[in-house]
Amino acid sequence: MDVKQTVYVVDDDEGVRDGLSLLLATVGQPCELFASASDFLEAYDEETRGCLVLDIRMPRMTGLDLQEKLIEMGSRLPIIFITGHGDIPMAVEAMRRGAVDFIRKPFREHGLLDRINEALAVDDTVRKQATDRKAVEERLAVLTDREWEVFKRVADGEMNKVIAADLGISERTVEVHRGHVMKKLGVKTLAQLVRIKIEAELILAA
Amino acid sequence: MKPSQQVLELATTVPGATTDDLLHKLLANLTALLGARRAYVTEVVDQGVSRTVASWEDDKRGPAREYKINGTPCAMVMRDGTQVVDCALGERYTLDESSLGYGCQSFVGSPIVGHGGERIGQLCVFGASPLGDPEMASALVAMAAVRVSSELEHRQQEAALAQSEAYSKAIVATAAEGIVTVNAKGQIESFNRAAEKMFGYSEKEIVGQDVHVLIPEQYRNQHAQHVTRFFETGKASIIGTGREVTARRKNGSVFPIHLAASEVSLGGERCFAGIIRDVSEQKAAEESLRATERRFRAVFDQRLQLVAILSPAGIVLEANQRSLDFTGLQRDQVIGREFWATPWWTHSPELQQRMKYAIQAASQGESLQFEVTKPRKDGELGILNLSIRPIMDKLGEVVFLLCESHDITEHKQAAEEARDHRERMAHVSRLSTLGEMAAGIAHEINQPLTAISLFSQAGKRLVEAGQFDKMDEVCFKLNEHALRAAEVVERMQSMARQGENLKELVDCNELIESTVRLAESEARIYDIQIEFDRGTDLPPILVDGVQIQQVALNLLRNGMEAMIAFDERKGCPINIATRLNDHKEIEVAVTDCGGGVPRNRMDKLFTPFSTTKKSGMGMGLSISQAIIRAHGGRIDFCNTESCGARFWFTIPASEKESHNGR
Numbered sequence: 001m002d003v004k005q006t007v008y009v010v011d012d013d014e015g016v017r018d019g020l021s022l023l024l025a026t027v028g029q030p031c032e033l034f035a036s037a038s039d040f041l042e043a044y045d046e047e048t049r050g051c052l053v054l055d056i057r058m059p060r061m062t063g064l065d066l067q068e069k070l071i072e073m074g075s076r077l078p079i080i081f082i083t084g085h086g087d088i089p090m091a092v093e094a095m096r097r098g099a100v101d102f103i104r105k106p107f108r109e110h111g112l113l114d115r116i117n118e119a120l121a122v123d124d125t126v127r128k129q130a131t132d133r134k135a136v137e138e139r140l141a142v143l144t145d146r147e148w149e150v151f152k153r154v155a156d157g158e159m160n161k162v163i164a165a166d167l168g169i170s171e172r173t174v175e176v177h178r179g180h181v182m183k184k185l186g187v188k189t190l191a192q193l194v195r196i197k198i199e200a201e202l203i204l205a206a
Numbered sequence: 207m208k209p210s211q212q213v214l215e216l217a218t219t220v221p222g223a224t225t226d227d228l229l230h231k232l233l234a235n236l237t238a239l240l241g242a243r244r245a246y247v248t249e250v251v252d253q254g255v256s257r258t259v260a261s262w263e264d265d266k267r268g269p270a271r272e273y274k275i276n277g278t279p280c281a282m283v284m285r286d287g288t289q290v291v292d293c294a295l296g297e298r299y300t301l302d303e304s305s306l307g308y309g310c311q312s313f314v315g316s317p318i319v320g321h322g323g324e325r326i327g328q329l330c331v332f333g334a335s336p337l338g339d340p341e342m343a344s345a346l347v348a349m350a351a352v353r354v355s356s357e358l359e360h361r362q363q364e365a366a367l368a369q370s371e372a373y374s375k376a377i378v379a380t381a382a383e384g385i386v387t388v389n390a391k392g393q394i395e396s397f398n399r400a401a402e403k404m405f406g407y408s409e410k411e412i413v414g415q416d417v418h419v420l421i422p423e424q425y426r427n428q429h430a431q432h433v434t435r436f437f438e439t440g441k442a443s444i445i446g447t448g449r450e451v452t453a454r455r456k457n458g459s460v461f462p463i464h465l466a467a468s469e470v471s472l473g474g475e476r477c478f479a480g481i482i483r484d485v486s487e488q489k490a491a492e493e494s495l496r497a498t499e500r501r502f503r504a505v506f507d508q509r510l511q512l513v514a515i516l517s518p519a520g521i522v523l524e525a526n527q528r529s530l531d532f533t534g535l536q537r538d539q540v541i542g543r544e545f546w547a548t549p550w551w552t553h554s555p556e557l558q559q560r561m562k563y564a565i566q567a568a569s570q571g572e573s574l575q576f577e578v579t580k581p582r583k584d585g586e587l588g589i590l591n592l593s594i595r596p597i598m599d600k601l602g603e604v605v606f607l608l609c610e611s612h613d614i615t616e617h618k619q620a621a622e623e624a625r626d627h628r629e630r631m632a633h634v635s636r637l638s639t640l641g642e643m644a645a646g647i648a649h650e651i652n653q654p655l656t657a658i659s660l661f662s663q664a665g666k667r668l669v670e671a672g673q674f675d676k677m678d679e680v681c682f683k684l685n686e687h688a689l690r691a692a693e694v695v696e697r698m699q700s701m702a703r704q705g706e707n708l709k710e711l712v713d714c715n716e717l718i719e720s721t722v723r724l725a726e727s728e729a730r731i732y733d734i735q736i737e738f739d740r741g742t743d744l745p746p747i748l749v750d751g752v753q754i755q756q757v758a759l760n761l762l763r764n765g766m767e768a769m770i771a772f773d774e775r776k777g778c779p780i781n782i783a784t785r786l787n788d789h790k791e792i793e794v795a796v797t798d799c800g801g802g803v804p805r806n807r808m809d810k811l812f813t814p815f816s817t818t819k820k821s822g823m824g825m826g827l828s829i830s831q832a833i834i835r836a837h838g839g840r841i842d843f844c845n846t847e848s849c850g851a852r853f854w855f856t857i858p859a860s861e862k863e864s865h866n867g868r
Contacts, residue, residue: 005646013653013654013657015654015657015683015686015687015690016653016656016657016659016660017658018660018661018683019656019657019658019659019660019661019664020660022660022661022664022676022680023660023661023663023664023667026667026671026673027667050600057649057730057731059730060731060733062733084648084649084652105652105653105656105661106652106655106656106658106659106660107656107659107660108659109663109666112663116785132292137809145520165228
């Protein structure tokens with residue numbers, strides 16, 4: 001990882017923020033502290049990387065409120081919820097909405113740091129996938145709709161004749177589209193074409 | 207007439223119709239016998255002054271005269287007894303025209319002696335010529351004087367008797383008592399005016415009638431028997447003593463009289479006098495007095511109050527039955543003793559001392575009231591409310607002390623039970639509240655615990671890495687958060703505490719501050735802010751702090767719950783304010799914005815078990831009310847204009863402290 005990821009801590013309790021920042025400092029983990037959800041939202045942008053350690057109970061805007069807001073904004077920042085006694089129903093809701101995990105106060109040392117590392121890893125993966133996906137999407141985006149249809153069917157091993165019949169076009173036209181696809185995607189063989197499709201499907205499915 | 211005959215006549219002069227006639231006849235005989243010109247009977251009026259009682263001058267009655275005897279032969283008679291001047295009277299005495307012997311030659315005088323031997327006057331005879339036989343004259347005059355003396359004495363006795371009779375008659379007539387005399391035959395002989403009034407008979411119509419008309423029929427036989435027995439045995443059941451009997455008026459009505467009878471013998475005839483007093487009024491007064499006495503007795507001996515009457519010095523003069531029965535005492539154990547030394551108080555020397563002081567104060571005119579313990583018959587100590595009150599006469603002098611007390615043991619016990627009950631309910635309610643607040647409290651404790659856990663983990667790593675420079679701060683923080691957790695626990699513990707009925711002087715703001723802290727644990731969960739407006743210059747209050755906190759907490763939580771249920775509350779805080787109101791009471795008011803109390807709920811708000819909430823017992827407000835009332839305060843509510851409710855309670859400021867000016 002070229003850029004060190006940051007742990008964003010949002011908790012209304014100063015003691016908890018203090019303790020977390022000191023603990024993270026001892027393991028060399030940079031962190032930023034916020035006393036409220038709105039403070040964090042002000043600082044947040046799409047480039048924010050790392051993970052969010054978020055108190056589920058806070059005045060004004062709760063942890064769940066903030067999660068909802070981030071989802072709306074298309075953020076994929078992994079969230080670890082801090083929950084207390086009796087917050088399980090809220091934690092379940094948070095997980096359903098895609099939170100990485102929740103940890104109950106008070107924290108066990110390894111529990112907390114492990115979860116944070118996992119979350120950071122998830123962030124990494126998500127970011128990498130996002131990059132790959134972007135490349136694939138950009139690559140596939142050069143194809144016209146008709147070329148996209150032909151590409152999927154060719155990669156699935158369908159005969160030109162069948163494709164032509166299904167699409168209601170001539171076999172010759174299918175061949176022209178296929179030539180354009182190979183050229184646009186920069187592949188020479190059918191095998192290469194098949195691999196691109198499988199990779200794309202994997203990434204896009206993630 | 208021969209002189210001897212004259213002397214005889216003189217000696218035998220019989221009384222005439224009146225003394226006056228007798229005296230003049232005597233004087234006439236005497237002058238004739240002695241051949242004298244004038245004769246007088248005189249009596250001493252004053253020192254040196256006499257007057258004539260009878261006078262005979264020149265063979266006829268003379269005028270009455272009053273004269274000075276000094277320098278006259280009469281003075282000699284008064285001094286030395288019988289005197290004779292046989293001739294030349296005018297030469298021996300200076301006699302002017304006013305003198306009895308003016309122009310006379312001879313004088314014979316002899317004193318008239320009174321009952322006791324004293325000389326009360328004299329008999330004197332003046333002759334125009336010298337006396338032929340002075341000795342004879344002297345003897346005759348002396349004899350006549352003796353005769354006059356006896357006549358005058360008799361006259362005096364008669365006059366005295368007449369006067370005495372007149373007095374008796376007057377007394378009998380005007381006596382307040384009725385006086386009736388009855389002869390031996392039982393006939394009424396006299397009947398005085400008072401008797402007339404009493405019986406309604408006039409003396410005229412009653413005299414001669416049988417005394418039985420004055421006696422009611424049913425007693426007549428009895429009377430007859432008494433009279434008979436008296437005559438036979440001389441034993442009187444009524445004579446000489448008085449007794450109360452019943453008498454009968456002319457109109458037939460009967461009335462009580464006091465009759466004193468006496469036996470009188472008049473001329474050998476037995477006769478009875480009865481002195482009668484109408485005692486109906488006296489009887490009525492006595493009866494009324496007895497009734498009053500009975501009434502007072504009834505009041506005195508009633509079953510509720512313990513009453514004792516003490517002298518101003520504290521000696522027990524009287525004690526009612528109830529007061530004796532209460533402790534199971536006999537009269538002689540208290541009557542005549544010093545109040546504080548009676549078995550009522552000997553169980554407590556302290557109480558005895560106090561009683562002594564109280565009696566001293568009461569004897570100075572002070573009224574006192576206090577609570578005491580007194581042993582009961584069963585050996586237990588009863589609790590009584592005792593008052594000592596001075597009773598004063600018209601001059602304001604304390605004449606005795608009235609000590610009353612009544613048993614308030616049961617009342618006290620009931621009050622204590624009620625208080626215990628209230629305490630228990632309050633405690634249960636507090637526990638229940640804490641249960642409801644468990645989530646908030648757990649959160650509140652978890653925060654510092656989490657911080658502690660984080661700091662200790664960091665500390666461990668710092669130690670492992672050999673970085674000791676930050677350890678100072680870590681330890682400081684650890685301590686800080688541990689204390690913070692302890693505070694929460696302490697607040698909770700004090701709420702969970704069983705009531706100790708301890709009232710302490712506390713600062714209201716401090717009390718409310720700590721309540722706000724407790725409520726904040728929940729407020730944070732519900733995302734409600736609590737505002738606290740502290741009143742300034744509040745006097746301290748004497749309260750059971752936990753209970754007052756409980757009430758404030760209850761009001762805060764109710765307000766918050768209303769606000770949660772009421773959707774439009776967002777961003778609106780709940781307010782709690784303290785102040786000193788116009789009645790010098792501390793007022794604590796909680797104002798929410800939870801929509802207010804619905805009209806149909808207002809009446810039942812303080813009724814137990816009436817709740818609109820899903821959780822909770824519905825006891826909060828009714829217990830709060832009981833707590834506040836027990837502290838002498840009030841609790842009430844109203845809806846505010848800004849769509850909320852305001853609940854407030856008051857607690858009287860502690861007088862003790864306000865005197866000290868704190």
